[in-house]
Structures are given as structure tokens and as C-alpha cells.
Amino acid sequence: MLKNRYLAFLFAMMLLVLAACGNAGTKDSAEKVKKEEPKAAPTEMILATTTSTQDSGLLDVIIPMFEKENNVKVKTIAVGTGQALEMGTKGEADALLVHAPAAEKAVVDAGDGINYKRVMYNDFILVGPKENPAGVSGDDIMAAFKKLADSKATFVSRGDDSGTHKKELGIWEMDNIKPAGEWYVSTGQGMGQTLQVAAEKKGYVLTDRATWLAQEKNLNTLQIVVEGGKDLMNIYHVMQVNPEKHDKINSKDAEKFVEFMVDPKTQDVIEQFGKKEYGQSLFKKYTE
Amino acid sequence: MDLLIDGLKKAIDMILSGDQEVFAITWLTLKVCLISILISTLIGLPLGIFLGLTRFKGRRLLLMFINIGLGLPPVVAGLWITMLLWRSGPLGGLTLLYSPTAIVMAQILVSLPIVTSLTCTAFQQISEKMLLQIKALGATKVQTLWLLIKQLKIAILAAIMAGFGRVIAEVGAAMMVGGNIQGDTRILTTTIVMEVSKGNFDIALALSFILLSVALLITAALTFLQQRKRIS
Amino acid sequence: MSPLLELKKLTYQAQRKMILDIPEFQIETGEFLGIMGPNGAGKSTLLKVLAFLDQQTSGEVLYRGQAIPNGNAPLELRRKFSIALQQSLLLDGTVFDNIAIGLTLRKVPKSIIKEKVEQWMELFAVSHLAKKNALYLSGGEAQRVNLARAMIVEPEILFLDEPFSALDFPTKIRLMEDFKGIIEEAQTTTVFVSHDLMEIHFLTTKLAIIVNGEIKQVGPTPRVLEHPNSSTVSFLNEWKKFYPVAR
Ligand SMILES: Nc1ncnc2c1ncn2[C@@H]1O[C@H](COP(=O)(O)OP(=O)(O)O)[C@@H](O)[C@H]1O
Ligand SMILES: [Mg+2]
Numbered sequence: 163m164l165k166n167r168y169l170a171f172l173f174a175m176m177l178l179v180l181a182a183c184g185n186a187g188t189k190d191s192a193e194k195v196k197k198e199e200p201k202a203a204p205t206e207m208i209l210a211t212t213t214s215t216q217d218s219g220l221l222d223v224i225i226p227m228f229e230k231e232n233n234v235k236v237k238t239i240a241v242g243t244g245q246a247l248e249m250g251t252k253g254e255a256d257a258l259l260v261h262a263p264a265a266e267k268a269v270v271d272a273g274d275g276i277n278y279k280r281v282m283y284n285d286f287i288l289v290g291p292k293e294n295p296a297g298v299s300g301d302d303i304m305a306a307f308k309k310l311a312d313s314k315a316t317f318v319s320r321g322d323d324s325g326t327h328k329k330e331l332g333i334w335e336m337d338n339i340k341p342a343g344e345w346y347v348s349t350g351q352g353m354g355q356t357l358q359v360a361a362e363k364k365g366y367v368l369t370d371r372a373t374w375l376a377q378e379k380n381l382n383t384l385q386i387v388v389e390g391g392k393d394l395m396n397i398y399h400v401m402q403v404n405p406e407k408h409d410k411i412n413s414k415d416a417e418k419f420v421e422f423m424v425d426p427k428t429q430d431v432i433e434q435f436g437k438k439e440y441g442q443s444l445f446k447k448y449t450e
Numbered sequence: 451m452d453l454l455i456d457g458l459k460k461a462i463d464m465i466l467s468g469d470q471e472v473f474a475i476t477w478l479t480l481k482v483c484l485i486s487i488l489i490s491t492l493i494g495l496p497l498g499i500f501l502g503l504t505r506f507k508g509r510r511l512l513l514m515f516i517n518i519g520l521g522l523p524p525v526v527a528g529l530w531i532t533m534l535l536w537r538s539g540p541l542g543g544l545t546l547l548y549s550p551t552a553i554v555m556a557q558i559l560v561s562l563p564i565v566t567s568l569t570c571t572a573f574q575q576i577s578e579k580m581l582l583q584i585k586a587l588g589a590t591k592v593q594t595l596w597l598l599i600k601q602l603k604i605a606i607l608a609a610i611m612a613g614f615g616r617v618i619a620e621v622g623a624a625m626m627v628g629g630n631i632q633g634d635t636r637i638l639t640t641t642i643v644m645e646v647s648k649g650n651f652d653i654a655l656a657l658s659f660i661l662l663s664v665a666l667l668i669t670a671a672l673t674f675l676q677q678r679k680r681i682s
Numbered sequence: 683m684s685p686l687l688e689l690k691k692l693t694y695q696a697q698r699k700m701i702l703d704i705p706e707f708q709i710e711t712g713e714f715l716g717i718m719g720p721n722g723a724g725k726s727t728l729l730k731v732l733a734f735l736d737q738q739t740s741g742e743v744l745y746r747g748q749a750i751p752n753g754n755a756p757l758e759l760r761r762k763f764s765i766a767l768q769q770s771l772l773l774d775g776t777v778f779d780n781i782a783i784g785l786t787l788r789k790v791p792k793s794i795i796k797e798k799v800e801q802w803m804e805l806f807a808v809s810h811l812a813k814k815n816a817l818y819l820s821g822g823e824a825q826r827v828n829l830a831r832a833m834i835v836e837p838e839i840l841f842l843d844e845p846f847s848a849l850d851f852p853t854k855i856r857l858m859e860d861f862k863g864i865i866e867e868a869q870t871t872t873v874f875v876s877h878d879l880m881e882i883h884f885l886t887t888k889l890a891i892i893v894n895g896e897i898k899q900v901g902p903t904p905r906v907l908e909h910p911n912s913s914t915v916s917f918l919n920e921w922k923k924f925y926p927v928a929r
Contacts, residue, residue, distance in 0.1 A: 208548065217648045222632060237548045239629040254537055254547075354647035377649035410537045410545075579771060582735055586765035588787050588835065590757060601774055 204235045207415040210247075210255035212325055213352045215398070216240035218372040218444050220435050227431070228422050234415045242352075244323030250275055250401070253408025257416040259423070261325035261370075261398045264332065275401040277416075281423045282432050282445040283397045286329055287374060288388035289357075289381075290315075290366035298366075301391040307337050314345040316365035320356050321348030325396070330368045333393065357381055370396050372444040375436070397448065400424070424449045457655025464656055471633075476660055479618070479637040482550055484668075486557035487614045490565045493558075494613070495606065498569025499595070503576070513570065519563025527559040528623030535627065548629040553637065556623035561613035568609035572602045607676040611669055618665050638664070684747030686711045686839065686871060687732060692741035694727055694895075701727050702738070702895045709839070709873060714865065716886030716903060717875045720917060724895040725875040726843055732873060733763050733841050761788060764837035768844040770828035772816035777808060777827050780816045784835040798834055805864050806830040822853035829861060833870070840865075840872045846881055858884060879921040883907065893917060 215221050216238065225236050239246075239255065243262045249255040251274045258275065260266055269275045288306055290298065296315040298306040310317055319341070320327040334341050347365060349356045353373040360367035361381045374386070388394075400423045402416035422428055429447040436444035464472045501513060533539050535547035535555075546552050576598060584594050599606065621639035628635035630644055638661040645654040685708035694702035702724045709715055709732070717725050730736035731743065734755035742749045745759060764784070772780050778799055779786075785795045803809040806826040811819065816827060825845055832840060846854045862885055865872060876882055882889060882903065889903040891914040898913040899906055907927050910918040 206545070213647065216644075219648075225632075235634075237629060237631050237634065239548060239631070252536070252538065352647040354649050358649070380649045380651065408537065410542065579767060579769065582730070583765070583767060583771040585760075586733065586735055586763070586841075587784050587831070588757070588761040590787075593787050597773070 202233070204229070204233045205412060205415055206235045206237060207257065207412045207419065208237045208239060208249075208255045209257050209259060209419065210239050210241065210245075210249040211259040212243050212246060212261060213240045213354075214261070214324075214326065214370050214373055215259060217352070217354055218376060218436070220372075220432065220445060223435055224428060224431060227428070228419060231422070232415065232418050234418070236419075242320075242322045242324035243328065250403045253403060253411060255403060256412045257400065257402050257419045259398060259400050261396055262328040263397055263399065265328055266399055266401070270401065274404055274407060276404045277420050278399060278401040279420055279424050280448055280450050281398045281400050282429075283395055283448045284371050284443075284445045285389065286326065286368055286394045286396050287371050287386050288366060288368055289360070289374060289384045290387040291364040291383055292385050293364070294385075294387060296366065298387050300388060301394075303333055303388055303391050303393050304337050306388045307333050307339065310366055311337070311339045311341060314343065316345050316347065316363055317341065318356055318360040318363060318365040318367045319346065319348045320353065321350045322352070324353075326353060326368060326370055329396070333368075336393075357384070360384060372436070375440045375442075375444060398445070453651060453655065456652050458659055460652050460656035461659035465660070472657070472660065474633065475636050475638055475641055475657075476664060478550065478635075479639075479661070480664060482553050482557065482624075482637060483614065483617045486554045486617050487561060487565075487610060489554070490558050490561040490613050490617075491610055494562050494565030494609070495569055498566040498609070499573050499598075501566070502570040502573025503581075513567075516563045516567050516570075520567055522560055522563065523622070524556070524560050524620045524624075525622035525626065527556050528626035531556045531559065531623065531627045547627065548631055548635060550628070550635055552627040553624045553635060556627045557617045557620060560620060560623065561617045564616055565609050565613040568612060569606060572605035572609070573598065576602075604676050607672055611672050611676075614668060614672070615665070618661070618668070684744070685709060686746060688744040688747070689732075690742045690744065692731065692743070693739050694724070694731060694736075695739045700895055702731070704728075704741075704895075704897055707890070707897055707900070709871065711871055712869060714872045714874065714885060714887045716882040716889045717873065717892060718877060718879070718882050718889060719892035721877060723892045725877075725892055728892065729765070729841050729843050729873065729875050733765055733839075734760050735765070761835070762838040763841060764832040764835055764839075765841040765843070766828045766832040766845050768847055770819075770824035772819070772824060772827060772831075774815070774817055776812065777803070777814050777816050777819070778812045780827055781830045781834055783831060788835065802830040802834045805860075807860065821849055822857060825849060825857060826860075829857075833864070833868070836868070836870075838871060840870050841875075842872065843875045844877070847876065847878060854881075861885075879907075879918075879925050879927070883925070883927055891917065 211221065221238055225238060228234065229236055239249070241249070243260045243265065246255070246258055246260050247262070247265055247269050250258045250269060251272070259281070266275070266278070270278045288298070288303060290296070296310050296313040298309050300306070319330060347359065347363065349359050353369055354377055356367060357369055357373065357377055358380070359365075361383050364383060366387070400420050402413060402420055403411055405411040405413035429449065432445050433443050433447050436442065501509060531552060532547065534541050535544070535552055536542055546555070581594070584597055589597060619639070621643055624637055625640045625643065628637070628640065630636050630640040638657055642654045642657050642661070645657065687709040689704050689707040691706070692702060692704045693700065717728060719725055727736065731738050734743070734750065737753035744750065750759065773783065781802055782795050782799045785798060800809070803812060806829060808823060808826050808830065811823060811827070816824070819827065829845065846858060849857065858881065874882075874886055886903045888901070889906045890900045891898050891906065893913065899911050906914070907918065
């Protein structure tokens with residue numbers, strides 16, 4: 163008897179919550195419609211990309227441009243390239259902006275990614291402690307990695323399946339070296355944190371130039387030791403997720419996004435980005 | 451040390467200059483956390499009272515699960531909610547992933563067990579005799595409940611504060627289900643993580659001061675409510 | 683005329699154990715009934731059943747000749763009764779609010795509550811404690827507040843379960859004297875449970891002796907104490923050794 167009354171009370175409370183939620187929901191959508199009155203409500207598109215593009219600040223500049231032009235709301239999810247590609251394969255994203263050409267090729271070949279276009283590049287650089295204990299320099303990254311392995315100088319790896327991590331593993335592979343041992347530190351974190359770990363441990367680390375430029379001010383124990391070689395190109399591609407493979411893919415906006423990224427106007431904005439702050443472009447235009 | 455002072459200066463700067471984005475992020479943080487704790491309270495309080503005052507088969511098992519929930523790591527909660535909300539998941543049709551609603555869901559998941567369990571503990575300690583005495587004073591069921599809630603105000607508010615602390619400090623789940631999307635799901639904790647990864651320690655520190663101030667303000671308000679009019 | 687409260691063929695069992703077995707029993711308007719018996723005799727259980735706060739296993743409780751549905755007494759009926767227990771069980775709040783609670787729950791207007799609370803605080807000599815937190819009172823003060831809280835609603839029947847037994851002797855005597863005066867003035871029908879012969883002798887007009895869940899003897903208090911029957915004689919004689927009841 164007592165129990166029943168409490169049950170009833172509980173039930174009433176639940177109803178109240180549901181009612182409140184329902185109200186909030188309708189009110190929200192009503193508000194949205196009102197705000198965008200002249201236009202239709204914006205469609206939503208999920209862009210899976212890498213932390214490096216977000217951390218550089220480039221996306222904060224170009225995404226709002228795209229949103230405004232096309233009345234789209236872009237949900238940018240910044241993760242490692244591996245996870246971004248996986249989101250594409252699973253149909254959890256609509257468009258991908260990534261930088262691991264070998265892995266990307268597999269996704270495109272499997273038919274999960276379509277409308278695959280080259281967008282821009284910057285370059286990877288090897289940074290290391292100012293004392294440079296392994297004595298590496300120049301522009302030959304393969305020779306430098308060999309030297310690092312031979313001297314067992316501390317090397318800090320992202321270890322997070324990101325584009326940069328994949329690039330690093332590719333170089334070790336070309337050198338036929340399996341990096342392991344106490345000198346090889348894997349952080350499993352983003353570029354920024356990994357650079358900070360390298361600065362603390364006085365280790366060598368492969369990074370993209372954009373992140374390096376943005377973070378240099380906090381990393382005064384490190385300097386650039388190898389740069390400029392052809393193997394150090396960091397190429398970004400954009401693609402849309404194949405709408406035939408999954409439900410709920412927003413292919414209309416994804417297609418527009420691909421076009422937008424290779425549009426000359428956007429390309430100019432990309433090339434200009436960072437010039438003011440760092441005196442050089444962080445990304446260079448590189449369409450096909 | 452310099453960095454600390456810089457951060458503090460920057461925080462004050464951000465607040466005084468009325469930085470739109472910081473304001474929006476703080477507002478969203480507040481909104482998301484308050485809605486989460488409100489819903490957790492609306493469900494957890496009656497549930498805790500019910501579990502504390504009644505005895506039925508399966509009650510212990512239920513309590514055990516709730517107590518396990520006390521230690522639920524936010525990233526686990528985040529992972530579950532993510533899988534639930536995936537386009538290919540059971541609730542994919544709602545397109546809630548990477549929205550503030552998703553963050554609210556994850557935060558309810560981590561704070562509900564706290565509110566429920568602490569409320570239940572408080573109500574379980576009410577003696578049979580006290581319940582009898584209140585009934586004998588001529589109270590209806592609803593009046594009894596109301597009297598007990600007033601009697602246990604301190605414990606109930608402590609439960610809510612503990613839940614709120616969990617919610618406002620939480621970052622793993624919010625990052626995973628919210629996606630830290632600018633102008634949409636970026637809250638203070640996820641922004642701090644992002645700024646640290648960008649190497650902007652001063653901004654991160656400034657935001658941490660703002661976060662602490664918000665947490666402090668809310669907790670102070672709840673504490674005030676809790677300790678008000680305590681006569682001796 | 684039917685009695686105020688009446689029990690018929692009442693039994694109360696818990697875990698297959700017979701705790702009360704009372705073929706018949708009456709409470710008349712205006713009497714101060716003592717219920718006395720050893721620990722575990724079933725006194726508190728009987729009180730709860732009489733006050734409609736617990737359900738009997740079988741049998742009936744009648745109010746003014748009318749059988750009341752078991753475990754489902756209407757609120758208005760429950761609100762005609764008041765109860766005060768051994769522990770005062772006061773709520774976290776002022777003494778004033780504690781004494782007022784019965785009236786507050788009955789939605790009596792504030793102005794009347796204030797007037798009545800002041801009057802009852804005066805009667806129980808606790809006016810000076812009005813603004814104190816009830817949880818920080820001494821045992822004697824708390825029990826005075828407890829009794830005032832029970833009496834303020836002017837119940838048809840006041841049930842008391844060993845309200846004095848946790849008090850030290852001088853405190854107990856002082857409170858009992860005050861209480862006796864108040865009850866005589868208000869003429870409230872009272873059911874008073876105690877295992878203490880002194881309290882029973884001092885306060886009650888009628889006495890029921892309960893042993894092992896059965897009422898063994900009922901009658902005017904002096905007569906029961908003077909002429910115990912075969913089943914109550916041993917219990918009462920034990921007590922009389924320490925507290926000789928003079929005649
Ligand atoms: N809910 C219950 N379950 C089991 N036994 C009970 C319950 N309530 C009372 N009893 C038993 O009933 C007997 C009478 O209890 P009570 O009425 O409290 O006695 P008294 O007040 O005379 O000391 C005791 O033996 C007690 O242990
Ligand atoms: Mg008893």
C-alpha cells in the first residue's frame with residue numbers, strides 16, 4: 163500500500179521530466195525556425211578531420227565561410243586520421259579531411275570514400291633537442307632516422323594512429339627499422355601534447371610544421387633539425403563518404419564541401435592563413 | 451608562477467572585455483551542467499527516496515548496480531552513449547550525436563547514480579519509529595514525504611552537490627559525445643583540453659579559472675541553501 | 683451507548699508468533715487507562731493497533747460501534763488521535779514549529795496556530811524555548827515538547843507509550859505532576875502504556891494488565907492493584923516489593 167503510493171509519486175515525477183524535456187525540445191526547434199526565418203533551417207554535415215587542422219586554427223577560418231555560403235551547419239570532429247577514416251568507413255561522418263595518403267587510398271579503393279581530391283600540403287619536420295646529441299641535420303629524413311636508431315637517442319612518437327604517426331611509421335619501414343626499446347616513447351596523444359612530452363624528455367619528434375609554428379613559443383628546449391626533403395611532404399586530401407553504403411549520409415553538402423575546398427577562392431584563403439602571425443603560410447595550395 | 455599570474459590576468463581580461471566566445475562557452479557549460487543535474491535530481495531523488503524507504507525483492511540488486519554506477523568512468527559512459535547515438539546505432543535516427551543533448555545524456559549517466567545512492571542512504575537511515583510518529587501526527591503520504599525531504603534537506607543537497615561536482619568536472623564523455631564543436635558543443639573542460647593541446651597554456655589556465663569560479667559560485671549557492679536557517 | 687474504541691476477537695501475529703490475542707476490550711470516553719505489563723508483553727503493538735497505525739491479523743477494531751477497515755482507517759479518523767512515544771522524535775526545527783506541526787498538517791490558519799502554540803507552550807512550561815532547535819533540548823524539555831505536540835490537536839484519545847521512562851527521577855516526577863494537572867483540566871481520554879507501577883498508580887483511573895499478548899485483568903486501578911487475580915498476582919507482587927501501594 164505504502165509502496166504503491168511511492169510508485170505513483172515516482173511515476174508522476176518521471177512524467178514531469180518527460181513533459182519538461184518535450185517542452186524544451188519544441189521550444190528549441192521553434193526558436194531555431196524563428197531565427198532563420200528568411201532561410202530554411204540549415205542542414206547538418208559531419209566533417210571528420212585531424213587534430214592538426216583544428217589545432218592550427220585553419221578550420222576556424224574556412225568552415226564559417228562554407229557554412230555561410232551554403233546554409234549548412236558543419237559539425238567538425240577533430241580526431242586522429244585513423245579514427246577519422248574509420249568514421250568514414252562506418253558512415254558516421256559525411257566528409258573527411260585527412261593526411262595519410264596510403265591509408266586513404268585503401269578507404270577509396272574499398273569504395274567507402276568517393277570524390278577524392280587533393281587540397282593542400284604543408285611539410286613534416288624533425289625537431290629535436292637544441293644539444294642535438296644524435297647530430298642529425300640536412301634534408302634526408304631516412305638517413306636521420308637511421309642515425310637516431312643507431313644512437314638510441316630518445317624519440318617521441320604520437321602512437322595514436324594519426325596521419326603524422328602513420329607518416330613516421332612509413333619512414334621507419336622504408337629504413338627497415340622496427341623502432342622499439344627504452345629510447346622509443348609512444349604518447350598516444352595529439353601533436354601538441356606529444357611535442358610537450360618531447361620538450362620535457364629532450365627527445366626527437368616528427369611533427370607537422372603548422373603545429374610546430376603554433377607551439378614553438380612553449381618549446382624552447384627544441385629546434386628544427388631536419389626539414390625540406392621530398393619524403394617530408396604532408397599532403398591533405400578531402401573526400402565524401404559513399405552515400406550508397408550507409409543510410410543518413412548527407413552527400414549533398416559533402417559534395418559541396420569537396421568542391422568548396424578545391425575552389426580557387428578557398429585555396430587563396432588557405433595560402434594566406436598564418437602569414438600574418440608566423441610570416442609564412444602554414445598550408446600551401448596543392449590541387450590537382 | 452608567471453604563467454599562473456598571466457592566466458589569472460587573462461581570465462579577468464576575458465571576462466571584462468566580454469569575449470563573446472568565452473561567454474558562450476561558459477554559458478553552454480552552465481546550461482548543460484544545470485540541465486543534467488536537474489534531470490538527475492528529478493529522477494534520482496524520487497528513486498533514491500523510494501529505494502531508501504521501501505523493501506522489495508530485487509532492491510539490493512538494484513542498489514548494487516547503482517553503487518557500481520558511482521564509479522562509472524566518464525569515458526565509459528561516453529563510449530556507451532556514442533554507440534547508442536551512432537547513425538548506425540539504435541538511436542541513430544534522432545541525430546543527437548555531437549549535440550549538447552548528447553553531453554547532457556552522458557552527464558546524466560555519470561551523475562544519476564551519485565544523486566540516487568546518496569539520497570537512498572539518507573532515507574534509509576530514517577527509523578521505523580520516526581515514520582510512525584509522523585504518520586501519527588496526522589500526516590498524509592504526501593505530507594510525510596514533504597516533511598522527510600525537509601528533514602533531510604542537508605543530505606539531499608549534499609547529494610545534488612556531489613552530482614554537480616561530477617558533472618562540471620567531467621571531460622572525457624563530453625569530448626567523445628559532444629565532439630568539442632566550435633559554437634555548438636564546446637564547453638569549458640573540453641576547450642581547456644583543446645587549448646592545452648594547442649599549447650595555449652595561458653588561455654587554458656584562464657579558462658580553468660573561469661571554470662573554477664563557476665563551480666564555486668554554484669556550490670556556494672547550494673551550500674547557502676543547505677545551511678540556511680539552521681537554528682541552534 | 684457503544685464504547686469509544688472496542689476490540690473484538692483481535693489477534694496480531696508476526697512471523698507466525700502470536701503477539702496479541704484479545705477476545706474483547708473497550709475504552710470508554712473520559713477514562714485514563716493504564717496498560718501495564720512486562721517487557722515484550724505486546725503493549726506497544728496493542729497501542730499501534732488501537733491508534734490505527736498498524737494492521738491486526740484478524741478481528742475488528744470498532745470506533746463508536748463502527749468497524750474500521752483493517753489497515754485503511756480514514757485520515758479524519760486517524761487525525762482524532764495523537765501519540766507520544768518514549769523517544770520524543772522531534773523534527774529538525776524550532777520548538778515552536780515542532781509543537782505546531784499537527785495543526786500545520788491539518789492546515790489550520792496561522793493566526794490560530796500561533797495562539798494555540800503559545801498557550802500549550804505555557805501549559806508545559808517551555809515558552810522560553812520557543813526559538814530553540816528541538817534537537818538540542820534536554821530529555822525532560824524534549825518530552826514536554828513531545829507531549830505538547832501531541833495534545834495541541836485536542837485529540838479524542840491520547841496514546842502514550844512509556845513517555846516518562848527515559849527520564850531521571852526528579853524530572854519525571856515534575857513532568858508527571860504537570861501532565862496530570864493538564865489532563866484533568868482537558869479531560870482527554872488517555873491510553874497510557876507503562877511497565878512502571880509508580881507511573882500507573884499516580885496517573886491512571888483504569889488499569890489493564892497484559893502478559894504474553896493476553897489481557898489478564900481489567901478494572902479500576904486501585905482495585906486491580908489491591909486484588910490481583912491468579913494470572914497477574916506474581917507480576918504485580920514483584921513490583922509491590924519495591925513500591926508498596928498504600929491504601
Ligand atoms: N514486526 C515484528 N516482527 C516480529 N516480532 C515482533 C514485531 N513487532 C513486535 N514483535 C514482538 O512482539 C512482542 C511484543 O512487542 P511490543 O509490543 O513491542 O512489546 P512491549 O511494548 O510490551 O515491550 C515482542 O516479543 C516483539 O519482539
Ligand atoms: Mg514497548
